[in-house]
Amino acid sequence: MQSIIFQNATVFTGDSFLSGASVRISDGYIQEISENGNIPATDSGTVVDLQGDYLLPGMIDLQLYGGSNLFLNDIPTPETVRHIYESHRRNGTTTLLPTIHSTSLDIMLQSMAAVAIVRDENPFGVPGIHIEGPYFNPIKRGAHSMAYVRTPAEGELETLFGSNADVIRILTLAPEILTNEQLATLQRLKHPDTRLSLGHSNATYQQAMNAFDSGFPLATHLYNAMRGFESREPGIVGAVFDHASVHASVIADGYHCHPVAIRTAYRLLGERMFLISDALFANPPRPNFSLGEFVVHFEPDTHGPGRYVNNEGNLAGSALTLIDCVRVAVDQAGIPLSNALRMATAIPAELIGLGNQLGKIKPGYVANLIQTNQTLAVKNVWTTTF
Incomplete structure (x- = not known):
C-alpha cells in the first residue's frame, strides 16, 4: 500500500474520537496520528481530505x-x-x-x-x-x-x-x-x-x-x-x-x-x-x-x-x-x-487473538480503514494484504 495521509478526519482510535486529526499509513500499517492535524505531506504520498468524516477501523x-x-x-x-x-x-x-x-x-x-x-x-x-x-x-x-x-x-x-x-x-x-x-x-x-x-x-x-x-x-x-x-x-x-x-x-x-x-x-x-x-x-x-x-x-x-x-x-x-x-x-x-x-x-x-494488530487506529496496527459520514454510510474502504 502506498503512503497515504488522511487529513481533517474524525478518527475513532478504538478507544475515543479525535476531531480534526490526521493519520499517515504506509507499507500496510498505520505509522502516525496527529491530533492537531500536523502531518506534512510528502512528494511520494497521497493526501486525502476527509472533510470531517469518520475514519474508523475496519x-x-x-x-x-x-x-x-x-x-x-x-x-x-x-x-x-x-x-x-x-x-x-x-x-x-x-x-x-x-x-x-x-x-x-x-x-x-x-x-x-x-x-x-x-x-x-x-x-x-x-x-x-x-x-x-x-x-x-x-x-x-x-x-x-x-x-x-x-x-x-x-x-x-x-x-x-x-x-x-x-x-x-x-x-x-x-x-x-x-x-x-x-x-x-x-x-x-x-x-x-x-x-x-x-x-x-x-x-x-x-x-x-x-x-x-x-x-x-x-x-x-x-x-x-x-x-x-x-x-x-x-x-x-x-x-x-x-x-x-x-x-x-x-x-x-x-x-x-x-x-x-x-x-x-x-x-x-x-x-x-x-x-x-x-x-x-x-x-x-x-x-x-x-x-x-x-x-x-x-x-x-x-x-x-x-x-x-x-x-x-x-x-x-x-x-x-x-x-x-x-x-x-x-x-x-x-x-x-x-x-x-x-x-x-x-x-x-x-x-480471535488479533487485538494487537487489528481493530484500532494506532501506530503499528494494520491499515484496514473505512471512511463513513456521520450516519455511518460507508464512503471509502482501504485494506492491505501481506
Missing part, C-alpha cells in the same frame, strides 16, 4: 455465511471465500470469519481447506473459519437442518482436527449433548487458536456455567437458539449475564433481538458483548435459497433491512453487514457510538 465480523450470491456451504471453494470477503469488504467489513452451518463432515473439511488457502493469501482479512454446528441440541437447532444436527460419530473429531485445525477460529456447539470423554477429546485435539462457543443449546444455568469455566469463552448469538432466562432456571442467558468473563455475540439487526434486549445485554455485559451480522447474503440479498433441507426466503421490510426465514418460519439469518448492526445498536438500542464501534472492531479482534 469492521470485524465473526459470523456470516455468504456474499452477494455465493454461499460457503453450497460451494466450499476458495473462489467463494474470496467472493464473500469482497462482498462485505465494500461495506466496511475488512476482517471476517466465513461461517458454515450444520452440514456433513466432508463439506466441513472442504470449507476449512478453502478458507485456509485464502487465509494464507489474506491473513488479516480472512484469518479463519467459524464452524457453527452440527453438534447441536436438536431442541435448539433453529433453522439448521435436522438431517445434519448430530453428536460426533466415532472418530469424527479426530478427522475434523486432522488437517487445517489451525483455521478453525470459532467452533459453536452445545456442550450438553457431548459426553465427558468427547469434551475432553475436543479440548485435546483443537488448535490453541480455536475458541469454543456455546450455542444452539438447551443447557441449564449450571451446565452453561460449567462449560464457561472449562474451556468455552464465548456464547453464540445471545438470546437466540439457547435456553432463556426464567425465575427458577436462569438458563444460558442467565449464565452469560452472571459469568465473570464469557463474551457473547449479539445479532443487532432489529429482528433477532428487540432493542431493549440489546440494551439490557449491553448494560450487563459491557465489554463482554460484541456484534455479528449473521448475514446469509448481502448487496443485495438473494430472494430465495435452497440447499438440501435448508430452504430460506427473504422477507423485505419497509422499516428495516429485511430478514431470512426458513420454510418453518424460523429466523435463518440476516441480510445486512456489520456497519448496519452498529447503526441499529446506536439508533435503536441507545448504545453510545464509541461502545458500539468497539463491539464491531477492537473486541472481536481481541477475541
Whole structure:
C-alpha cells in the first residue's frame, strides 16, 4: 500500500474520537496520528481530505455465511471465500470469519481447506473459519437442518482436527449433548487458536456455567437458539449475564433481538458483548435459497433491512453487514457510538487473538480503514494484504 495521509478526519482510535486529526499509513500499517492535524505531506504520498468524516477501523465480523450470491456451504471453494470477503469488504467489513452451518463432515473439511488457502493469501482479512454446528441440541437447532444436527460419530473429531485445525477460529456447539470423554477429546485435539462457543443449546444455568469455566469463552448469538432466562432456571442467558468473563455475540439487526434486549445485554455485559451480522447474503440479498433441507426466503421490510426465514418460519439469518448492526445498536438500542464501534472492531479482534494488530487506529496496527459520514454510510474502504 502506498503512503497515504488522511487529513481533517474524525478518527475513532478504538478507544475515543479525535476531531480534526490526521493519520499517515504506509507499507500496510498505520505509522502516525496527529491530533492537531500536523502531518506534512510528502512528494511520494497521497493526501486525502476527509472533510470531517469518520475514519474508523475496519469492521470485524465473526459470523456470516455468504456474499452477494455465493454461499460457503453450497460451494466450499476458495473462489467463494474470496467472493464473500469482497462482498462485505465494500461495506466496511475488512476482517471476517466465513461461517458454515450444520452440514456433513466432508463439506466441513472442504470449507476449512478453502478458507485456509485464502487465509494464507489474506491473513488479516480472512484469518479463519467459524464452524457453527452440527453438534447441536436438536431442541435448539433453529433453522439448521435436522438431517445434519448430530453428536460426533466415532472418530469424527479426530478427522475434523486432522488437517487445517489451525483455521478453525470459532467452533459453536452445545456442550450438553457431548459426553465427558468427547469434551475432553475436543479440548485435546483443537488448535490453541480455536475458541469454543456455546450455542444452539438447551443447557441449564449450571451446565452453561460449567462449560464457561472449562474451556468455552464465548456464547453464540445471545438470546437466540439457547435456553432463556426464567425465575427458577436462569438458563444460558442467565449464565452469560452472571459469568465473570464469557463474551457473547449479539445479532443487532432489529429482528433477532428487540432493542431493549440489546440494551439490557449491553448494560450487563459491557465489554463482554460484541456484534455479528449473521448475514446469509448481502448487496443485495438473494430472494430465495435452497440447499438440501435448508430452504430460506427473504422477507423485505419497509422499516428495516429485511430478514431470512426458513420454510418453518424460523429466523435463518440476516441480510445486512456489520456497519448496519452498529447503526441499529446506536439508533435503536441507545448504545453510545464509541461502545458500539468497539463491539464491531477492537473486541472481536481481541477475541480471535488479533487485538494487537487489528481493530484500532494506532501506530503499528494494520491499515484496514473505512471512511463513513456521520450516519455511518460507508464512503471509502482501504485494506492491505501481506
